[in-house]
Amino acid sequence: MKLDKQILEEKIRKHRETKSCSESTLMGLCETAEADITTEQMTKLACGFAGGMGGTFDEGTCGAVTGALMANGILNDEPAVIKANAKEIFNTFKEEYGTVRCDKITDHGKDKSPCVDCCVFIANKVADLLDE
Template sequence: MELDSSKVEKKIEELRETKSCSQSTLMGLCEDTEYSQDDLSKIASGFSGGIGGTFAEGSCGAVTGATLAIGLLEEDEDKIKAYTKELFEAFKDKYTSVRCDIISKNGEDKTLCTECCVFAGKKVCDLINK
């Protein structure tokens, strides 16, 4: 499957108006798959706010949503692990952390959230399209 990075970016930005980071990223990346948007939304909902709203205890939803998408878009488990590691490292390099509380100041400042989701989405597109 070839992913259109600009289409994914637009969809993620649109979804971020009403959905969490994990939901927006997963749904944006998997829009043209066999999975319904409602099911994808439910699957990702528990990862909101750093996994269940824990913020300091959990990973950024952009990373978790992107990780879920990699698992749905790639069949080879070795590639899934390798792509997830590459995503994790690229995200951490750019944002210095993958923790929701650090990126969003415990959910009080979500100005970077959409940017994080788009970054993760584009990275997954690059990885899947290799």
């Protein structure tokens, strides 16, 4: 499946105006892929992962990563592929940002300036994996 990365980025940037990183990444990927899941379902699925986990900004995994992992599961059919991709998604993000922890990336939620770029970066990685 080939996703248009320009459309993907536009969707993520638009969602990030009002949605969390987990929601924006999941929605951007699933909408671009025209997945069979509603906006309401995606919001309910992803909202608990916002701000590291439940908005705590405390040692929780970055929402861009969790959103990407959820989309990976929705957009792939094979459990072995989902697991292998999940590991690559996690490792790629950690290599790029030095951590997957929301609190470290955002200074405990005080600086959300890296958030959109984190979402776009890891969504593009998922797009690459879907294209393989």
